[in-house]
Amino acid sequence: MRVLLSFVLVFAACSAADTTRVAGEASDNETVSVSMSLYILDDADGGTDSPLSSGREIAEIEAIAVLMNEIWAQAGIELDVKTVSRIDVPAEVLIDLGAGDTSSFLNAASAGTFMVPDPSIINGFYLGRIGTANGLTPLGTRIFFVADEPTVNDERVSSHEIGHIFGLHHVLDNSGQLMFSGTNGTELDAAEQSVARYSIEGILDGVR
Numbered sequence: 001m002r003v004l005l006s007f008v009l010v011f012a013a014c015s016a017a018d019t020t021r022v023a024g025e026a027s028d029n030e031t032v033s034v035s036m037s038l039y040i041l042d043d044a045d046g047g048t049d050s051p052l053s054s055g056r057e058i059a060e061i062e063a064i065a066v067l068m069n070e071i072w073a074q075a076g077i078e079l080d081v082k083t084v085s086r087i088d089v090p091a092e093v094l095i096d097l098g099a100g101d102t103s104s105f106l107n108a109a110s111a112g113t114f115m116v117p118d119p120s121i122i123n124g125f126y127l128g129r130i131g132t133a134n135g136l137t138p139l140g141t142r143i144f145f146v147a148d149e150p151t152v153n154d155e156r157v158s159s160h161e162i163g164h165i166f167g168l169h170h171v172l173d174n175s176g177q178l179m180f181s182g183t184n185g186t187e188l189d190a191a192e193q194s195v196a197r198y199s200i201e202g203i204l205d206g207v208r
């Protein structure tokens with residue numbers, strides 16, 4: 001399936017077929033499952049040898065996804081990986097992303113300038129550089145970006161960005177927590193776990 005990312009951003013919540021709902025409405029003990037696709041961004045004009053293309057490999061991203069699930073398991077949340085693949089995007093989009101500007105990526109995705117195969121509820125993009133950040137989640141979207149060489153663990157950056165997608169804000173007083181900036185902390189406190197699960201249920205129900 002090849003679908004415009006913009007379609008996914010707006011309508012993903014309505015697509016029950018994309019979603020495995022293990023949870024149901026009730027218990028705090030049941031696992032909530034949300035689909036996730038991960039993509040490596042390459043320079044459409046220069047190929048994988050281009051300095052703009054990510055240096056990552058598919059197997060590396062698959063390994064990151066396993067470790068992300070270990071982090072989110074503490075909240076009873078499963079990130080159900082639908083696809084891990086490479087996609088080609090225009091060089092100018094990668095240049096803008098490299099400067100920390102996500103607008104041309106979002107515009108090009110909306111315009112169908114490049115296609116995202118098998119998008120999920122949550123979609124992550126791995127690329128050479130994203131400004132000076134380890135990772136980034138454009139406000140109000142369910143997509144995140146992770147740089148090739150973050151200053152903290154790959155799975156931690158990726159999981160932190162997903163925390164933002166699940167409605168979590170930064171914590172300022174405990175570097176051991178996932179939502180503290182710039183550390184390898186992975187803890188989620190009880191309130192954060194509740195908020196994240198509540199957010200996912202809202203996404204799956206199409207009300208968030």
Ligand SMILES: [Zn+2]
Pocket residue numbers: 160164170181
């Ligand atoms: Zn953050």
